[in-house]
Amino acid sequence: MRRLALAATFVLAFSTSAHALLVQGYEADVNERFASGFASAPVANTDPNFLLAGYDLSGVGWRDNSTQFAVTLISPKHFLTAAHVAPVVDLLLPPTVSFLGKDGGVRSYAVESVSTLQYNGQNTDLALGRLGKAVDTDFITFYGGLFLGNTAADYQDLPVTLYGANGQVGSNTIDGVGNFDLLPFGGGNGTVDTVVSLTDYDPVTGEAQVQDGESGSPTFVRIAGNQLALFGIHSAVATGGGVQFTLDSLPFFSAYSQINNTLIADGYNNGWGVYVSGVISPSTIPEPASAATFLGAAALALGGLRRQRTPTRSA
Known part of the structure; x- marks a missing residue:
């Protein structure tokens, strides 16, 4: 495990082509969500050795015109993805996203709108999408967020599961969390615009690294009750000192x-639920200002790396 204090030169990678998630010791029965048929007729991998066997992935869908790019539901009608690969809405011919339901059926939904979220008064690489109608929650789930505490240390070494293009999955642990000047890709502009997590790619069996063309896919944390909490959305990959990283x-x-207010305005009165100590709750989380305060201090290590790296490109 490498700490954020290491001095490295980063190059972030952009590509719209799909590349497989890098997984140490890759095995199809362990690391593939789909046994066959993706994306026209996907069949779920039911092998008991599958990394997320027993967990519900029905809320992770894909763009029908660019199937390597994932969307992740956070309500029956709203999804998150990376802004730089988000669907472009055309009212005459709306883009669609599809989900493999718990019953094995594929259901497709038109995308009504997509908005870029902001942090610190700046655009982030997070996009919030709204579907034209709610998904059928008898067959398709959605995911809460995660809050573990008010310090960056609360997330250090947190085990996570990375989801990649076409449904590949693998494991990693969080190296750090902090404020970051991510945009514009190509070197940033000197202004913090995002809160990011950083994972590296160690030679440990099962450990995963995001590749070019996998932006927008989720990072999950497995919690009590075979539940998945949404932690992050892939934005960029990096290399430095011979080491690969995911941001x-x-x-x-x-x-x-912004997410919470949008969900409430659209009739989801509890807003975006957040898992706190394994229990989903919309009422026991800190105000965003509190989160920004503790992450502001945590940003120093990431900020040092940011200033040392070369021009950026996204995942």
């Missing part, structure tokens, strides 16, 4: 108020 934009810390 995720964190929706809870970057844009919770």
Whole structure:
């Protein structure tokens, strides 16, 4: 496990082509969500060795015109993805996203709108999408966020599951969380615009690294009761000193108020639920200002790396 204090030069990677998630010791029965048929007729991997066997992935869908790019439901009608790969809404011919339901059926939904979320008065790489109608929750789930505490240390070494293009999955642990100048890709502009997490790619069996073309896919934390909490959305990949890294934009810390207010305005009166100590609750989380305060201090290590790296490109 490498700490954020290491001195490295970063190059973030942009590509719209799909590449497989890098997984140490990859095995199809362990690391593939779909046994066959993705994306036209996907069949779920039911092998008991599958990394997320027993967990509900029905709320992770894909763009029908670019199937490597994922969308992750946070309500029956709203999804998150990376802004730089978000669907472009055309009212005459709306884009669609599809989900593999718990019953094995594929259901498709038109995307009504997509908005870029903001942090610190700046656009982030997080996009909030709204479907034209709610998904059928008898067959398709949605995910709460995650809050573990008011210090960056609360997230250090947190075990996570990375989801990649076409449904590949793998494990990693969080190296750090902090404020970051991510945008514009190509070097930033000197202004903090995102809260990110950082994972590196160690030679440990099962550990995963995001590749070019996997932006927008989720990072999950497995919690009690075989539940998945949404932690991050893949924004960028990086290399430095021969080490590869994944940078995720964190929706809870970057844009919770905007997400919550949108869901409430659209009739979801409890807003975006957040898992606190394994229990989903919309009422026991800190105000975003509190989160920004503790992450402001945590940003120093990431900020040092940011100033040392070369021009950026996204995942």
